[in-house]
Amino acid sequence: MATKTEQRETDWKAQAPKGLGAVKDAILNPLNDQQRRAVQHGSGPLLVVAGAGTGKTATLVHRVAWLIAHGADPARILLLTFTRRAAREMLSRVDNILRHLERVAGAAAVGSAGEPLGARRVWGGTFHAVATRLLRRYGKAIGLKSDFSVHDRTDAEDLMGVLRSELGLARLDKRFPKKTTCMDIYSRCVNAQEKLDQTLLGHFPWCSEWADQLRKLFEAYVDRKAQTAVLDYDDLLLHWLALLQDQQVGPAVRGLFDWVLVDEYQDTNALQAEILYALSPEGKGLMVVGDDAQSIYSFRGATVRNIFDFPEHYAGTTVVALEQNYRSTCPILEATNQVIVQARKRYTKNLWSQRREGSRPELIRCQDENEQAELAVRRILEHREAGVDLRRQAVLFRASHHSIVLESELSRRGIPFHKYGGLKFVEAAHVKDLLAFLRLAENPRDVVAGMRVLPLLPGIGPGTARRLLERLDQSGGSFAAWHECKVPRPAARIWPELVELLMWLAAGKEKLPTQVERVRKFYAPLLEAAYDNAPARLRDLEQLAQIAARYPSRQRMLLELALDPPTSTQDLPGKPDLDDDYLVLSTIHSAKGLEWDAVYVIHASDGNLPSDMATGDEEQIEEERRLFYVALTRAKNYLYVLYPLRYYTTRPGVSDRYGFAQCTRFLPHSVLKYFDQRVGAAGVLDRRAATGEPDDEAEVDARRMALMNLRRNIRQRMKRYWD
DNA sequence: CTGTTGAAATTTTTT
DNA sequence: ATTTCAACAG
Numbered sequence: 122m123a124t125k126t127e128q129r130e131t132d133w134k135a136q137a138p139k140g141l142g143a144v145k146d147a148i149l150n151p152l153n154d155q156q157r158r159a160v161q162h163g164s165g166p167l168l169v170v171a172g173a174g175t176g177k178t179a180t181l182v183h184r185v186a187w188l189i190a191h192g193a194d195p196a197r198i199l200l201l202t203f204t205r206r207a208a209r210e211m212l213s214r215v216d217n218i219l220r221h222l223e224r225v226a227g228a229a230a231v232g233s234a235g236e237p238l239g240a241r242r243v244w245g246g247t248f249h250a251v252a253t254r255l256l257r258r259y260g261k262a263i264g265l266k267s268d269f270s271v272h273d274r275t276d277a278e279d280l281m282g283v284l285r286s287e288l289g290l291a292r293l294d295k296r297f298p299k300k301t302t303c304m305d306i307y308s309r310c311v312n313a314q315e316k317l318d319q320t321l322l323g324h325f326p327w328c329s330e331w332a333d334q335l336r337k338l339f340e341a342y343v344d345r346k347a348q349t350a351v352l353d354y355d356d357l358l359l360h361w362l363a364l365l366q367d368q369q370v371g372p373a374v375r376g377l378f379d380w381v382l383v384d385e386y387q388d389t390n391a392l393q394a395e396i397l398y399a400l401s402p403e404g405k406g407l408m409v410v411g412d413d414a415q416s417i418y419s420f421r422g423a424t425v426r427n428i429f430d431f432p433e434h435y436a437g438t439t440v441v442a443l444e445q446n447y448r449s450t451c452p453i454l455e456a457t458n459q460v461i462v463q464a465r466k467r468y469t470k471n472l473w474s475q476r477r478e479g480s481r482p483e484l485i486r487c488q489d490e491n492e493q494a495e496l497a498v499r500r501i502l503e504h505r506e507a508g509v510d511l512r513r514q515a516v517l518f519r520a521s522h523h524s525i526v527l528e529s530e531l532s533r534r535g536i537p538f539h540k541y542g543g544l545k546f547v548e549a550a551h552v553k554d555l556l557a558f559l560r561l562a563e564n565p566r567d568v569v570a571g572m573r574v575l576p577l578l579p580g581i582g583p584g585t586a587r588r589l590l591e592r593l594d595q596s597g598g599s600f601a602a603w604h605e606c607k608v609p610r611p612a613a614r615i616w617p618e619l620v621e622l623l624m625w626l627a628a629g630k631e632k633l634p635t636q637v638e639r640v641r642k643f644y645a646p647l648l649e650a651a652y653d654n655a656p657a658r659l660r661d662l663e664q665l666a667q668i669a670a671r672y673p674s675r676q677r678m679l680l681e682l683a684l685d686p687p688t689s690t691q692d693l694p695g696k697p698d699l700d701d702d703y704l705v706l707s708t709i710h711s712a713k714g715l716e717w718d719a720v721y722v723i724h725a726s727d728g729n730l731p732s733d734m735a736t737g738d739e740e741q742i743e744e745e746r747r748l749f750y751v752a753l754t755r756a757k758n759y760l761y762v763l764y765p766l767r768y769y770t771t772r773p774g775v776s777d778r779y780g781f782a783q784c785t786r787f788l789p790h791s792v793l794k795y796f797d798q799r800v801g802a803a804g805v806l807d808r809r810a811a812t813g814e815p816d817d818e819a820e821v822d823a824r825r826m827a828l829m830n831l832r833r834n835i836r837q838r839m840k841r842y843w844d
Numbered sequence: 845c846t847g848t849t850g851a852a853a854t855t856t857t858t859t
Numbered sequence: 860a861t862t863t864c865a866a867c868a869g
Binding site: 203204205247248249250273274296299302327354357358388417418420421519520521522523542576579580581582583584585609611684685708709710711729732733734735748 | 852
């Protein structure tokens with residue numbers, strides 16, 4: 122493989138000796154020495170330990186450009202990233218460089234002969250997305266149908282829930298773990314390649330007593346997926362590995378790639394490491410980039426061990442450390458360095474910056490959440506006055522609900538914002554409903570989709586739905602069989618219409634947008650009957666029809682929406698306010714790899730960061746520390762850390778609804794020297810006074826009770842609005 | 845078998 | 860505060 126590349130390189134040198142120098146310069150000029158070492162590296166295993174803000178992405182991008190410019194076939198390069206967006210962005214940057222090179226050296230001089238230069242043919246994406254593509258093409262060899270469907274996390278949980286009640290685990294004397302928890306446990310076992318007992322002991326001790334039942338449940342789960350041609354996220358990885366290890370097709374699949382580059386290696390899990398090993402046992406052409414100090418996905422089975430053990434697994438590994446930080450000012454970098462210095466085990470990196478000037482980070486102690494929101498907003502507006510657009514600023518937090526108070530304050534003031542890491546567009550119940558029609562048509566054995574579609578009809582509940590699905594399965598997945606089925610009276614009138622619709626969809630003769638449109642027409646009256654706020658939901662569905670036009674096929678659309686859901690409606694096309702200036706709100710996890718001029722980390726109090734749920738063992742606390750570090754290192758010029766002394770808690774059994782907090786333990790005295798400390802003025806906002814509620818206590822109470830009851834009823838009626 | 849109400853148990857982060 | 864389940868009324 123490498124010989125082929127060298128061969129081409131030689132030819133090209135002979136052809137255009139002048140071009141070579143120019144191209145080399147053009148690629149290497151913008152880089153520092155360490156980055157150049159990584160970019161120019163040969164085909165031996167390469168580990169790049171890249172500190173926060175050290176140009177990790179630039180290095181990967183230039184490396185890909187370098188390989189292509191030296192004759193590597195783009196179609197034989199595999200770029201594995203953490204999100205699909207990251208892959209897209211990198212590949213378009215590679216394209217830009219290559220275009221630039223063409224201008225510098227002349228088109229003929231670069232790339233393999235006769236082919237237009239471009240990164241478009243590079244295989245890029247997440248492990249899961251690449252696995253899907255490979256399995257669709259080669260899956261047959263390991264007994265997988267090529268039209269398998271992919272379950273996203275909530276679908277997988279739903280299936281777990283179905284089996285949970287089928288096995289009678291729902292009605293026991295003692296309560297069995299929830300479907301979400303079951304899924305978490307299962308997924309952890311698979312991803313960490315860990316025994317169930319061990320997983321339970323280490324991460325779910327309160328579920329240990331259920332080990333036997335869980336084993337049964339998981340067995341049933343695995344069986345059912347196989348029967349119904351369904352893969353969940355974990356299966357995608359498992360099957361990719363199986364494909365590589367297969368005697369027959371393994372070598373062919375392995376031989377597809379000469380170069381494998383992996384981003385965010387610190388957040389890969391044992392299974393992913395094994396896939397890489399199967400791809401390239403000697404590490405030939407393998408390059409991984411990561412920062413052990415930023416490993417924050419252990420809950421998903423990721424292990425820092427991957428990055429620490431890399432040099433041991435691959436003999437002759439070259440390690441390059443990137444230490445020059447281009448992102449942050451010195452005062453910020455000094456502070457963040459202090460935070461990570463306290464970490465237990467790590468590759469020692471000494472990050473330094475040439476950006477001498479800048480203000481020190483601030484630690485702001487607030488009375489309560491309202492004041493925290495108020496002070497954050499005040500700073501944000503000050504910066505905007507000074508010319509820092511809202512979109513160059515971000516508020517970061519540990520858990521999605523930490524931003525609720527801030528969100529309402531922003532809405533009240535009419536400040537536009539965009540929240541990442543919260544609910545996603547495709548997770549809205551009505552969107553899921555509509556997609557379920559398509560999924561059922563695509564794969565009639567997809568029980569989860571069926572259990573979603575059928576109970577939409579009046580009079581049909583889980584019981585009838587299950588019966589109908591069994592019937593469908595017996596008839597080999599032909600919806601025509603449903604014409605003869607008896608359904609409860611309330612559904613009788615609309616039933617033939619549904620059957621016709623599904624038959625029409627299954628035939629798949631019409632264009633995708635037409636299909637979506639027809640499902641929408643059928644579904645709209647049901648939606649109006651079932652959910653409130655119907656107009657807004659209907660508008661979402663119209664958008665869905667628009668999106669459908671972008672996909673080449675129904676299967677592709679379903680796969681991609683499952684693997685790479687748009688983060689919110691803002692990400693969808695045809696949104697006029699996309700150009701508007703908006704503030705970014707994000708969980709720290711979703712902020713990974715991004716940067717902003719001004720960063721506000723809120724709820725930086727012990728109990729929230731580290732989260733109370735993660736204070737079990739030291740390893741978890743270390744991860745929380747890294748999480749905090751990731752948050753701080755997103756800042757380029759301004760950094761604010763805020764925490765409320767008094768915060769609202771939802772914890773039951775606590776008589777007072779308020780808890781008291783201390784500053785996060787990750788900012789001990791020794792680190793605080795690097796921060797300016799501020800105390801917010803007391804009592805900035807009293808919402809009670811502002812909203813003008815009546816004084817009469819009893820009346821207030823009664824009204825509150827009534828309101829709670831009302832909301833509860835609404836919620837139950839549309840209990841599936843958000844999954 | 846469906847839909848409603850009451851009561852009991854309960855863990856952040858996401859491909 | 861939300862999710863799950865049992866009991867009860869159509």
